[in-house]
Amino acid sequence: MWRxxxxxxxxxxxxxxxxxxxxxxxxxVPAQPPIVRVGLILDRGGKxxxxxxxxxxxxxMKAKRxxxxxxxxxxxxxxxxxxxxxxxxxxxxxxxxxxxxxxxVDGMTRVAKEFPHTHFAIVDGKVxxxxxxxxxxxxxxGSYLVGALAARSSKTHVVGFIGGMDIPLIRRFEKGYIAGxxxxxxxxxxxxxxxGITGEAWNNPSKAKEIALTLYNEGADVIFVAAGASGTxxxxxxxxxxxxxxxxxxxxxWMKPGYIITSLVKRVDTAVYxxxxxxxxxxxxxxxxxxxxxxxxxxxARDQYNxxxxxxxxxxxxxxxxxxxxxxxxxxxxxxxxxxx
Amino acid sequence: xSETRLLIDFVMSVARISLPLTLAALAGFWSEKSGTFQVxxxxxxxxxxxxxxxxxxxxxxxxxxxAATIIVGAIAGLxxxxxxxxxxxxxxxxxxxxxxxxAGVAPYVTKxxxxxxxxxxxxxxxxxxxxxxxxxxxxxxxxxxFVFNKTGFGVLVRFAGEKPAxxxxxxxxxxxxxxxxxxLCGAIAGTGxxxxxxxxxxxxxxxxxxxxxxxxxxxLIFARxxxxxxxxxxxxxxxxxxxxxxxxxxxxxxxxxxxxALPYVATxxxxxxxxxxxxxx
Amino acid sequence: MKRAFYRYGIAAITGIGxxxxxxxxxxxxxxxxxxxxxxxxxxxxxxxxxTLFYATHLMFCATGLAVAFQAGLxxxxxxxxxxxxxxxxxxxxxxxxxxxxxxxIVLVTGLLASTVLGLIVAYFKCKKGxxxxxxxxxxxxxxxxxxxxxxxxxxxxxxSQDPETAIIHSRFWLFPSIFHAEGSPANVTFFxxxxxxxxxxxxxxxxxxxxxxxxxxxxxxxxxxxGISVERIYVLALGISALLAGFGAWNQILGYAxxxxxxxxxxxxxxxxxxxxxxxxxPLAIIPSSLFFAILLKGATGxxxxxxxxxxxxxxxxxxxxxxxxxxLQKQRDKSRAEAEARRT
Numbered sequence: 021m022w023r024x025x026x027x028x029x030x031x032x033x034x035x036x037x038x039x040x041x042x043x044x045x046x047x048x049v050p051a052q053p054p055i056v057r058v059g060l061i062l063d064r065g066g067k068x069x070x071x072x073x074x075x076x077x078x079x080x081m082k083a084k085r086x087x088x089x090x091x092x093x094x095x096x097x098x099x100x101x102x103x104x105x106x107x108x109x110x111x112x113x114x115x116x117x118x119x120x121x122x123x124x125v126d127g128m129t130r131v132a133k134e135f136p137h138t139h140f141a142i143v144d145g146k147v148x149x150x151x152x153x154x155x156x157x158x159x160x161x162g163s164y165l166v167g168a169l170a171a172r173s174s175k176t177h178v179v180g181f182i183g184g185m186d187i188p189l190i191r192r193f194e195k196g197y198i199a200g201x202x203x204x205x206x207x208x209x210x211x212x213x214x215x216g217i218t219g220e221a222w223n224n225p226s227k228a229k230e231i232a233l234t235l236y237n238e239g240a241d242v243i244f245v246a247a248g249a250s251g252t253x254x255x256x257x258x259x260x261x262x263x264x265x266x267x268x269x270x271x272x273x274w275m276k277p278g279y280i281i282t283s284l285v286k287r288v289d290t291a292v293y294x295x296x297x298x299x300x301x302x303x304x305x306x307x308x309x310x311x312x313x314x315x316x317x318x319x320x321a322r323d324q325y326n327x328x329x330x331x332x333x334x335x336x337x338x339x340x341x342x343x344x345x346x347x348x349x350x351x352x353x354x355x356x357x358x359x360x361x
Numbered sequence: 362x363s364e365t366r367l368l369i370d371f372v373m374s375v376a377r378i379s380l381p382l383t384l385a386a387l388a389g390f391w392s393e394k395s396g397t398f399q400v401x402x403x404x405x406x407x408x409x410x411x412x413x414x415x416x417x418x419x420x421x422x423x424x425x426x427x428a429a430t431i432i433v434g435a436i437a438g439l440x441x442x443x444x445x446x447x448x449x450x451x452x453x454x455x456x457x458x459x460x461x462x463x464a465g466v467a468p469y470v471t472k473x474x475x476x477x478x479x480x481x482x483x484x485x486x487x488x489x490x491x492x493x494x495x496x497x498x499x500x501x502x503x504x505x506x507f508v509f510n511k512t513g514f515g516v517l518v519r520f521a522g523e524k525p526a527x528x529x530x531x532x533x534x535x536x537x538x539x540x541x542x543x544x545l546c547g548a549i550a551g552t553g554x555x556x557x558x559x560x561x562x563x564x565x566x567x568x569x570x571x572x573x574x575x576x577x578x579x580x581l582i583f584a585r586x587x588x589x590x591x592x593x594x595x596x597x598x599x600x601x602x603x604x605x606x607x608x609x610x611x612x613x614x615x616x617x618x619x620x621x622a623l624p625y626v627a628t629x630x631x632x633x634x635x636x637x638x639x640x641x642x
Numbered sequence: 643m644k645r646a647f648y649r650y651g652i653a654a655i656t657g658i659g660x661x662x663x664x665x666x667x668x669x670x671x672x673x674x675x676x677x678x679x680x681x682x683x684x685x686x687x688x689x690x691x692x693t694l695f696y697a698t699h700l701m702f703c704a705t706g707l708a709v710a711f712q713a714g715l716x717x718x719x720x721x722x723x724x725x726x727x728x729x730x731x732x733x734x735x736x737x738x739x740x741x742x743x744x745x746x747i748v749l750v751t752g753l754l755a756s757t758v759l760g761l762i763v764a765y766f767k768c769k770k771g772x773x774x775x776x777x778x779x780x781x782x783x784x785x786x787x788x789x790x791x792x793x794x795x796x797x798x799x800x801x802s803q804d805p806e807t808a809i810i811h812s813r814f815w816l817f818p819s820i821f822h823a824e825g826s827p828a829n830v831t832f833f834x835x836x837x838x839x840x841x842x843x844x845x846x847x848x849x850x851x852x853x854x855x856x857x858x859x860x861x862x863x864x865x866x867x868x869g870i871s872v873e874r875i876y877v878l879a880l881g882i883s884a885l886l887a888g889f890g891a892w893n894q895i896l897g898y899a900x901x902x903x904x905x906x907x908x909x910x911x912x913x914x915x916x917x918x919x920x921x922x923x924x925p926l927a928i929i930p931s932s933l934f935f936a937i938l939l940k941g942a943t944g945x946x947x948x949x950x951x952x953x954x955x956x957x958x959x960x961x962x963x964x965x966x967x968x969x970x971l972q973k974q975r976d977k978s979r980a981e982a983e984a985r986r987t
Contacts, residue, residue: 022977025447026652029970033659040666066567066954094946095954098908100827101943104692108682108947122804123905130825145803180610186617186794187805187904213609214617216571217786219905224571226561227606230378234606237370249566252483256563259486275483356803450969454919458962458969465958575779582773616795622787625780632772 056116056300058083059109060093060292061102063121065222067095071248071269072288076120076143078270079289083296091296096123103127110135116299118292121145122189128152139304141295143288144189150306155291158312159189160196161345162284163244164352165313165320165338166266167200170242171208172337173264173281173329180240181212182231182254184221184247190214192355193246193268193284199353203341211235215247225253232257232265242266242281255280264329273325281329283321287311314346371607377561379599380494381406381570384553385577386584386595387501388546393586394509395521395542396535397445400456403574404463405547408437409554411467414481414565415474417488427555434551437463438543446539460574468567481558481565489563494556501549505588518542550574583628601627653974657967664960668951675945675952675960682944683937687821689944694820695827696908696936698893699724701835701928703914705842706886708923710774712846713879714859715767719778720887721911722785723759727752727891729789732807732902733797735895740813748814752891759785760884764877774880782911793904806903810895817897829897831889835932838886842925845882855879887911908939920968938964 060080067077077093084091092109096102102124109117110131118141119128125145132140132149141153148154170179181197183190198210213231215221228250232243236257244266245254251267258265258279267273267283291311298304311317320338322330330338344350385402392399412433416426437459445455475481509515520528521538528535557573558565580598584590601624609620658672665672683693703720710717731752738744759781766772790805797807817829846852857865858875866872894906917935921927942957952960 022447022449022973025443025449026656026970028443028447030652030656030659033656033663036663037659037666040663092947094943097939097942097954097957099903099905100692100695100908101940103825104682104689104940104943105947107688108944112947122802123903125802125804126825185805185904186790188794188798188803191794209612211610211612212617213606214621217618217621217783217790218572220568220571223566223568225564225566225569226381226557227571227602229562230374230603231606231610234370234374234603235610237367238607238610252564252566253562259563444966448970448973450966450973451919454916454965454969457916458965461958461965462962465955465960465962468953468955579776579779582775616791618787618791618794621790622784625783625787628780629766629777629784632766632770632777635770635772 056087056089056296057112057114058089058091058296058299059105059114059117060091061105061109061117061119061124062093062095063123064096064098064219065248067093071251072143072286073120075270075286075288076118076292079292080118080296082289083293083300087297087300089296089300099123103131106131106140107134110138113138115139116141116296116304118295119143119145120288139299139306141292143291146308153295153304153306154308155295156308156310157286157288157291158310158318158352158354159284159286160192160199160352160354161313162286162318162320163193163196164200164203164345164350165341166244166282166284167197167202168204168341169200169282169320169334169338170197170244170266171201171204172334174208174240174242176239176241177205177208178239178241179208179210180232180235180243181210182228182235182243182245182247183212183214184250185216185218186214188355190246193244195353195355195358197244200341203350209239211238211240215250222248222250224250225256228253229257233261236261236263244268244284246284267321271321271323273321273323277325278328280326282326285319285321287317287319291317312346313342371603374603374606375596375600376495378602379596380498381553381557381561381573382577382580382599383498383592383595384501384556385550385574386580386591387505387588388549388553389577389581390505390586390588390591391518391542391549392546393522393581395518395539396525397441397539397543398452398456399546400453400578401441401459401574402456402550402577403570403572404456404460405434405437405550406554406557406570406574406577407460407467407568408463408547409434409551410558410569411463411470411481411554411565412551413555414484414558415470417484417559418475418482421488423488423490423559426559427552430551430555431548434547434549434554435544436547437551438545438547439540441547442540442543446536446543464568467565471565484559484563486563488559490560494560497552501552502592509588514538514541553577579628583632598624598628650971650974650978653970657963657970660963660967661960664956664963668949668956670949670952675949678944678948679937679941682948683940688823688826689940691819691821691823691826691828693828693933693936693940694832695829695893695898696910696939697932698828698832698835699890699907699910700914700917700932700935701839702889702893703887703911704917704921704928704932705835705839705925706883707914707918708921708925708928709842709846709855709886710879710883711918711923712859713855713875714862715774715876715879717760717763717774717778717880717883718912718915719759719763719774719781719884720914721907721909722778722782723756723884723887724890724894724907724911725782725789726759726785727756727888728895728906729785729792729902730755731891731895732810733792735810735814736797736808740811745814745816748896749816749892752895753885753888756884756888756891757881758884760880760882760887761877763884764880767876767880768873789902790904793902797902799901804903805905807901809901812900814896815900817892819897827898829893831893831897834889834892836929838889839925839929842882842886846925851875851878913939916965920965920972934968 122145146154232254245251255276272283389399412430416429525535580595584594662672734751766777799808819826820828921931
C-alpha cells in the first residue's frame with residue numbers, strides 16, 4: 021500500500037505541476053518608482069471580517085487607487101507576529117506603517133522608537149511617541165446613539181446586545197449602548213450576551229445566530245451586535261424571526277435590507293485614508309487623533325437600505341442627541357475611563 | 362411569554378445547535394471504528410460549510426448543492442485515506458494537517474469563485490431548508506444503526522478496527538474497508554458542515570466551524586464509540602450550549618464567564634457521577 | 643539498497659514537487675520560498691529571538707505531552723495548563739510584595755497550578771474511567787473562561803485597553819533576554835527548555851519510573867502483570883506532563899511579557915501535539931521538531947511580508963505540505979530500516 025500511496029502522490033504532483041506550468045502566467049514585476057509606500061498590518065480577524073479590519077483595508081485600497089501610493093497589507097497570525105511585521109516593514113524603509121488593533125501597541129512602542137524616522141499610525145491604541153499617530157475612536161458615543169435608536173424602535177421595550185468577547189473594547193460598546201437605551205426610555209430592558217471565550221468568538225456566525233434567536237425569544241426585538249464576522253449570524257436571525265438588528269464598524273445595512281435598522285459606523289476607512297493622505301502630502305502629524313461624533317469618525321448609518329427606520333422625527337431626535345453629546349451637555353459613560361478609576 | 366412557547370423555542374435551539382455536532386460525531390464514528398483516529402472532523406465540517414454555501418450560490422438551489430457537498434466530502438475522505446491508509450502516516454497528524462490544509466485552501470476557492478477571500482455571497486431566504494436537515498439526521502442515524510448492526514459491512518468495520526488480521530484471512534481487504542469508512546466520514550461530516558453554512562447561517566465565513574469538530578470528537582469518545590450513545594451525547598452537548606445561551610440572556614449578577622464555562626463544567630460533573638467501582642478498563 | 647534509495651528519491655521528489663507546485667502557483671520559485679522561510683526566522687537576531695521563543699513554548703509543552711503519550715495516554719490539555727500557569731503566576735506576582743520569598747512563590751505557583759490540572763485529569767481517568775481527551779478538553783475551556791473572568795473583572799490593567807493585566811513588578815522579571823535587542827522575547831528559559839527535554843529523555847530512558855511509563859504505554863496488561871501499578875503511572879505521567887507545560891509560564895510571564903494577555907498563546911499547546919508526534923515522542927527529537935515548527939510559525943509572517951502573492955492563508959497550505967513531506971520521508975526511512983532489518987535476519 022505504501023508504494024501505491026507514493027505513486028498516487030507522485031502522479032498527482034506531476035499532473036498539478038503540468039497544470040500550473042501551463043495555466044499560471046509568469047509574474048511580471050512592474051518596474052515603477054515607488055512613491056509613498058504604506059504598510060498595513062491587520063489584526064487577526066483578517067481583511068474580510070466585514071468589520072473594522074475590512075474597513076481599514078478598504079480605506080487603504082481607496083488611498084492606493086486615488087492617491088497612487090503603494091500599499092502592502094499583511095494579516096497577523098498571532099499576537100507575537102505584530103512586532104516582527106512592524107519591524108520588517110520599517111527595515112524595508114516603508115514610509116508609513118499602520119497597525120490596526122490595540123494588540124499592536126506593545127510592538128509599535130518598541131519599533132517606532134527604533135525607527136524614529138519612519139512614520140507609524142495605530143488604530144484603537146495609543147503609543148506616546150512623536151512619530152506615531154494614535155487614532156482612537158469614541159465608540160461609546162456612537163453606541164449611545166444607536167442605543168437610543170434601538171429603544172425608540174423597540175415595540176417590546178426589550179433590546180439586546182451581543183458582544184464577541186468580554187474585553188474592554190466591547191464593554192465600552194455595551195456600556196455606551198445601555199446608557200443610550202435608558203436615555204430614551206428608562207424602562208427598556210437590555211439583555212446582554214457574549215459569544216465566546218476564545219478568538220473563535222469573532223468567527224462564529226452560527227452561534228451568534230443562535231444567541232440572537234434566543235434573545236428574540238426572550239422578548240428583545242432589536243439587537244445590537246459588536247462581534248466582528250459573527251455579526252452576520254445576528255442578521256440572519258433578524259431576518260428569520262422578523263425582528264431587527266443593528267450592525268457595527270462598517271455600514272452593514274446592505275446585508276439584510278429591511279431588517280437592519282442602522283449600523284454604528286466607525287470610519288476606520290476614512291481615518292486610514294486620511295493618515296495616508298497626510299503622509300503623501302508630507303503633512304504627517306504624530307500624536308493622538310480622536311474620531312467621534314464631532315468629526316464624523318463615529319456615526320450611525322443612513323442610506324437607502326434603512327430609510328424606513330429613520331423617519332424625519334427620528335433623525336431629528338438623533339441629531340439633537342448628537343449635538344448634545346458633542347457640546348458636552350450629555351456625557352456618555354466611557355468604560356475605559358471607568359476602569360481607570 | 363407562555364411556558365410551552367419557551368419550551369418549544371428551547372428544544373428547537375437544542376436541535377439546531379446539535380445538528381452539526383451529531384452529524385460530525387456520527388461521521389467520526391465510522392472512521393474511528395474502522396481504525397482511523399479522527400481529529401480532522403473540524404476540517405471536514407469546514408469543507409462542508411464551504412461547499413454548501415459555494416454550491417448553493419452556483420446552482421441557486423439547495424438539492425444539487427447538497428449532493429455536490431456529499432461528493433466533495435467523500436473525495437476529501439479519500440484524500441485523507443491516501444495519507445493515513447496508503448502512506449500509513451500517523452492518523453492524528455494527518456487529521457491536524459488536514460485541518461490546516463482546508464483552512465488554507467478555503468479562501469482561495471472563495472476568491473476564485475466570488476472574488477473575496479472571506480465569505481460567500483449571502484443566500485436568499487428562499488434558499489433555506491427548515492425540516493430536511495432533521496430528516497437527513499434521522500436517516501443517517503437510523504441508517505447507521507441498520508448498517509452497523511445488520512449488514513456485513515458493519516461487521517467488517519468492527520473488525521477493521523479491532524482485529525484487522527481476521528479480515529485479511531477472510532479474504533477481504535482492510536484497506537478497502539477503511540477507505541469506504543473514511544469516504545463515509547467525509548461525506549457525512551460534510552453534510553454537517555453544509556447545514557452550518559446554509560441552515561444555521563446564510564453564508565460561509567472563514568473558520569466558521571469554530572471548534573465543533575473537536576467537540577464532536579469528545580462526544581464520540583465520551584460515548585465510548587457506541588453509535589446510539591454518540592448521538593445522545595452530541596445532543597447533550599448541544600443541550601448544554603443552548604442552556605448556556607438561554608441562561609446568559611436572563612439578566613443576572615453572575616459574570617458572563619460563569620455561564621460560558623457551564624457546558625464544560627457540566628460535562629465534568631456528569632463524568633464525576635460515574636461511579637467506577639475500581640480501576641477498570 | 644538500491645530499491646530503498648529509489649523510493650527515498652520518489653518520496654523526496656514528490657515532496658519537493660508538491661512544494662514547487664504551490665510555489666509556482668504563487669509566482670515564486672521554491673528556492674526563494676525556502677530562503678525566505680529560513681531567513682525571516684533565523685536571519686536577524688530579532689527574528690531568531692521570536693523563533694527561539696516559540697520553540698521554548700513548544701519544547702516545554704511537547705516534552706510534557708511526549709511523557710504522557712509514551713504512557714499510552716492522549717491528553718490535550720497543554721494549552722489550558724499553560725494558560726492557567728501563566729495566569730496564576732501573574733496574579734500572584736501582582737498581589738505579593740517584591741520580596742525574596744515572593745520570588746519563590748511566584749516561580750512555584752505556575753508549576754503547581756498546571757500540575758493540579760494534570761492531576762485532575764488523572765483523577766478522572768483513574769477513579770472515574772473518563773477518557774483524558776474529554777477531561778483535558780473541558781479543562782482547557784474552563785481555564786479560558788476563568789482567565790477571561792479574572793482579567794476582565796479583577797486584574798484588568800488600568801493603563802491599557804487591551805484585555806490584559808498590569809505589568810508585574812520588575813523584581814519578578816527573573817529571566818533575562820538572550821539577545822540585547824529591547825523586547826527580544828527569547829530568554830534564558832530557552833536553555834531551560836532544552837534541559838527539560840534532555841531531562842525528560844533521561845527520565846524516560848534511564849530511570850525506573852520512566853521505564854514503567856513506557857512499559858504501560860506499550861502494553862497495559864503486560865505491565866500490570868509485571869506488578870506495575872498502572873494507576874500510579876498514569877498519575878505520574880499526567881502530573882509530569884502538566885508540570886512541564888507549566889514551565890511555559892516562566893518563559894511567557896517571567897521571561898518576556900511580564901503580564902498576562904488574553905490571547906497570548908499562538909496555540910502553543912495544540913501545536914505541541916504535532917511537535918511531539920512528529921518527534922515520535924522522543925524528547926531529544928522534540929528539540930529539533932520544536933525548532934522546525936517554530937520556523938514554520940515565524941516564517942509564515944515573513945512569507946506574507948516578502949512576497950506579493952503568499953498570504954497568511956496560503957502559508958497554511960505550505961505548512962501543511964511541508965509537514966506532510968517530512969512525514970512521508972520519515973515513513974520512508976522507517977520502511978527502509980525495517981527492510982534492512984528483515985534482510986539481515
